[in-house]
Amino acid sequence: LVCLALSSLIKCAHASSGGLEMLFSDQRRHVLSVPALDKNNKPVAVAYLIEYLCENTMKDTRKELFVLDDHLRPGILVLINDADWELEGEEAYEIQDGDNILFVSTLHGG
Amino acid sequence: LVCLALSSLIKCAHASSGGLEMLFSDQRRHVLSVPALDKNNKPVAVAYLIEYLCENTMKDTRKELFVLDDHLRPGILVLINDADWELEGEEAYEIQDGDNILFVSTLHGG
Amino acid sequence: PQGWRWPLKEEEYARYGRQLILPSVGIKGQLRLKSAAVLVVGAGGLGCPAAAYLAGAGVGTLGVVDGDTVEVSNLHRQIAHSAARVGMKKVDSLIEYCRGLNPEVKYVGYNEHLTPQNAEDVVNAYDVVLDCTDHPTSRYLISDICVLLGKPLVSASALRTDGQMIVLNNPPAPQGSADGGPCYRCVFPKPPPADSVVSCGEGGILGPVVGVMGVLQALETIKLIVAGIGKENDQVPKEPLTPSLLLFSATSSTPFRSIRMRSRRLNCFACAASSTLTLKYLKAGSLDYVQFCGVISPVNVL
Amino acid sequence: PQGWRWPLKEEEYARYGRQLILPSVGIKGQLRLKSAAVLVVGAGGLGCPAAAYLAGAGVGTLGVVDGDTVEVSNLHRQIAHSAARVGMKKVDSLIEYCRGLNPEVKYVGYNEHLTPQNAEDVVNAYDVVLDCTDHPTSRYLISDICVLLGKPLVSASALRTDGQMIVLNNPPAPQGSADGGPCYRCVFPKPPPADSVVSCGEGGILGPVVGVMGVLQALETIKLIVAGIGKENDQVPKEPLTPSLLLFSATSSTPFRSIRMRSRRLNCFACAASSTLTLKYLKAGSLDYVQFCGVISPVNVL
Ligand SMILES: [Zn+2]
Numbered sequence: 001l002v003c004l005a006l007s008s009l010i011k012c013a014h015a016s017s018g019g020l021e022m023l024f025s026d027q028r029r030h031v032l033s034v035p036a037l038d039k040n041n042k043p044v045a046v047a048y049l050i051e052y053l054c055e056n057t058m059k060d061t062r063k064e065l066f067v068l069d070d071h072l073r074p075g076i077l078v079l080i081n082d083a084d085w086e087l088e089g090e091e092a093y094e095i096q097d098g099d100n101i102l103f104v105s106t107l108h109g110g
Numbered sequence: 111l112v113c114l115a116l117s118s119l120i121k122c123a124h125a126s127s128g129g130l131e132m133l134f135s136d137q138r139r140h141v142l143s144v145p146a147l148d149k150n151n152k153p154v155a156v157a158y159l160i161e162y163l164c165e166n167t168m169k170d171t172r173k174e175l176f177v178l179d180d181h182l183r184p185g186i187l188v189l190i191n192d193a194d195w196e197l198e199g200e201e202a203y204e205i206q207d208g209d210n211i212l213f214v215s216t217l218h219g220g
Numbered sequence: 221p222q223g224w225r226w227p228l229k230e231e232e233y234a235r236y237g238r239q240l241i242l243p244s245v246g247i248k249g250q251l252r253l254k255s256a257a258v259l260v261v262g263a264g265g266l267g268c269p270a271a272a273y274l275a276g277a278g279v280g281t282l283g284v285v286d287g288d289t290v291e292v293s294n295l296h297r298q299i300a301h302s303a304a305r306v307g308m309k310k311v312d313s314l315i316e317y318c319r320g321l322n323p324e325v326k327y328v329g330y331n332e333h334l335t336p337q338n339a340e341d342v343v344n345a346y347d348v349v350l351d352c353t354d355h356p357t358s359r360y361l362i363s364d365i366c367v368l369l370g371k372p373l374v375s376a377s378a379l380r381t382d383g384q385m386i387v388l389n390n391p392p393a394p395q396g397s398a399d400g401g402p403c404y405r406c407v408f409p410k411p412p413p414a415d416s417v418v419s420c421g422e423g424g425i426l427g428p429v430v431g432v433m434g435v436l437q438a439l440e441t442i443k444l445i446v447a448g449i450g451k452e453n454d455q456v457p458k459e460p461l462t463p464s465l466l467l468f469s470a471t472s473s474t475p476f477r478s479i480r481m482r483s484r485r486l487n488c489f490a491c492a493a494s495s496t497l498t499l500k501y502l503k504a505g506s507l508d509y510v511q512f513c514g515v516i517s518p519v520n521v522l
Numbered sequence: 523p524q525g526w527r528w529p530l531k532e533e534e535y536a537r538y539g540r541q542l543i544l545p546s547v548g549i550k551g552q553l554r555l556k557s558a559a560v561l562v563v564g565a566g567g568l569g570c571p572a573a574a575y576l577a578g579a580g581v582g583t584l585g586v587v588d589g590d591t592v593e594v595s596n597l598h599r600q601i602a603h604s605a606a607r608v609g610m611k612k613v614d615s616l617i618e619y620c621r622g623l624n625p626e627v628k629y630v631g632y633n634e635h636l637t638p639q640n641a642e643d644v645v646n647a648y649d650v651v652l653d654c655t656d657h658p659t660s661r662y663l664i665s666d667i668c669v670l671l672g673k674p675l676v677s678a679s680a681l682r683t684d685g686q687m688i689v690l691n692n693p694p695a696p697q698g699s700a701d702g703g704p705c706y707r708c709v710f711p712k713p714p715p716a717d718s719v720v721s722c723g724e725g726g727i728l729g730p731v732v733g734v735m736g737v738l739q740a741l742e743t744i745k746l747i748v749a750g751i752g753k754e755n756d757q758v759p760k761e762p763l764t765p766s767l768l769l770f771s772a773t774s775s776t777p778f779r780s781i782r783m784r785s786r787r788l789n790c791f792a793c794a795a796s797s798t799l800t801l802k803y804l805k806a807g808s809l810d811y812v813q814f815c816g817v818i819s820p821v822n823v824l
């Protein structure tokens with residue numbers, strides 16, 4: 001649940017909830033190693049993390065349940081350090097030392 | 111709810127819950143400035159914080175509801191960074207940068 | 221009794237004594253509860269416990285909206301119904317239970333689902349609305365009518381072992397006012413793809429998971445009323461309350477998380493200054509919630 | 523029907539279908555629930571919702587212990603009772619409600635308070651115990667008997683706008699075994715001074731606050747049973763589970779906190795190797811819980 005930016009790598013453990021874990025081999029938490037800088041030598045943004053998760057972590061073939069038209073699909077909340085990512089710059093948010101990133105599927109049952 | 115150790119002061123905001131706030135002017139959170147070193151030039155321990163709270167923050171005259179025989183009275187939990195203080199050395203625990211200290215009165219109603 | 225000069229009846233002091241003596245409630249809070257009308261939309265896993273604790277607390281009027289009938293598969297989580305009431309209208313069953321608990325409350329049942337056509341008439345008389353329904357279509361409709369009529373909305377949902385709760389449109393300032401809290405569309409501007417929506421029937425639900433969320437809805441509602449909602453409140457906050465989304469995950473080692481959410485969205489379809497949403501527009505059926513949320517296909521996963 | 527070859531009855535598939543389809547429950551979990559006996563001590567603000575959701579989930583046997591009678595001042599939070607049942611024994615009232623919800627469960631009522639003398643006979647037949655009582659004396663007694671009989675204990679409490687919950691003696695290893703979880707005495711070795719103990723009657727209680735804690739007790743109990751408690755469990759953890767204390771504060775912006783608690787106390791009066799506590803000792807009345815917890819004086823504050 002914590003992201004640590006190392007010299008060249010971001011070690012990132014993110015968590016999924018609300019059913020999303022089914023896309024990720026039924027695990028709620030993943031520890032990842034993501035490069036700290038992207039191809040253009042810029043700090044890695046959440047958009048990159050989403051792409052990375054989709055390509056490397058997701059075992060389910062139905063990528064469209066996580067990403068639609070190159071963006072996170074509607075109905076998935078991204079929570080950065082216990083705040084809605086809309087308060088933090090959304091996809092452009094640059095992942096920092098010690099960040100805490102959570103993907104949550106919105107629920108509708110009652 | 112966060113304790114910051116500065117050069118010579120500990121700025122400490124602690125929280126009370128479960129009825130204890132009644133002893134502290136009905137406030138749940140307090141921001142305090144406590145010396146970072148005690149009289150013997152040692153880092154301040156939780157025991158000192160309890161003494162300090164009793165002498166400086168508590169408005170209620172019934173100190174015995176917080177301290178009994180120079181120790182915290184039974185029925186009050188001290189939680190350091192979301193862990194029982196018994197896991198952290200109890201009264202001897204030395205307050206660190208960024209610590210999070212919570213006093214909670216145990217409840218018995220149902 | 222003759223000559224009784226207290227603000228509450230003798231029976232009410234006995235019944236509500238344990239909450240009356242709380243400094244945060246008091247006589248003033250109890251009178252606010254007594255004069256409040258609360259609408260629970262959905263008499264299922266969320267609505268049953270929510271209505272139970274609202275009735276217990278002594279709200280003046282409790283309205284319940286649901287068009288369904290009690291089934292035996294409801295009973296593991298819908299604790300206000302009973303085996304003997306299988307086949308009965310859920311609205312009637314829930315009200316029968318609540319009346320047994322507290323006959324002092326005025327109960328109003330709406331044995332129908334909320335629709336764009338009946339929404340205004342149903343919701344108008346209430347002070348707070350609880351969304352205890354189970355589909356995105358009703359969630360967008362309830363939010364829209366709460367924006368249009370200026371009602372705070374206590375919204376919760378649950379599935380499998382997870383739950384979510386948020387208080388929306390609080391305070392319920394008019395469309396375009398920056399003083400209001402965000403609505404459901406501010407937080408979720410686009411509905412999820414229809415084939416990613418799972419109901420409790422399809423995905424399953426653990427009873428106490430949805431139960432906890434329903435009880436917490438009652439708690440938030442009582443807190444709103446006791447503090448004085450909307451116009452009644454003397455200390456209207458200068459800045460809008462930004463809500464907190466409560467996440468619950470029964471299988472996690474830290475089962476609850478509180479997430480800071482955004483304020484009103486400047487281009488929100490429902491609550492922005494630019495919004496074209498009106499009561500007339502809604503009632504005319506110009507918004508097709510079913511189409512907006514997509515065609516529901518029976519096969520799905522999330 | 524004749525020739526039915528499934529592990530559950532047809533009616534049970536219908537009734538429990540929504541929880542059966544959860545991977546964490548399944549047929550195996552439902553059969554474990556059906557074969558489990560759960561004891562709820564206290565039929566008040568915690569016991570009512572806890573028993574409701576345990577009955578709903580289909581535990582095989584549900585025992586309820588309480589010596590009190592339903593009063594009108596209970597009804598704002600004790601949602602299984604009703605105005606018509608004021609004056610009835612709480613045990614009978616709660617069981618009547620639960621039987622209405624789920625007649626498939628076997629109910630056993632104990633119309634008495636738990637005492638050192640009856641504790642062994644009452645608790646022995648159960649697999650899990652819920653402490654839904656309202657005083658330190660009963661909390662120490664229930665913990666002691668659970669240690670002696672090897673029962674996991676789901677303990678909760680509430681007052682005013684706060685609540686607390688912890689799962690104790692889990693796993694319920696014998697006295698002196700380091701494989702067991704801590705007991706109530708490990709966590710609270712000394713009782714609070716008697717004049718600092720406040721009951722809900724004196725301090726007040728908001729209904730949904732104690733309601734949430736009771737529903738969460740049912741949830742923890744179901745999780746324990748479905749995962750397989752005690753000996754039944756194939757994967758007994760090598761290290762004892764250190765429990766998490768859940769704190770709830772209805773007025774806080776982050777209302778829930780999960781606190782890591784200690785493991786068994788090496789010199790615990792009840793569960794340590796050196797403990798002199800035995801069933802015989804308990805039953806003989808050698809432990810005076812009232813004296814241990816101090817004389818109760820009516821004037822107090824915290
Ligand atoms: Zn909006």
Ligand SMILES: [Zn+2]
Pocket residue numbers: 704705706707708709786787790791792793794
């Ligand atoms: Zn112990």
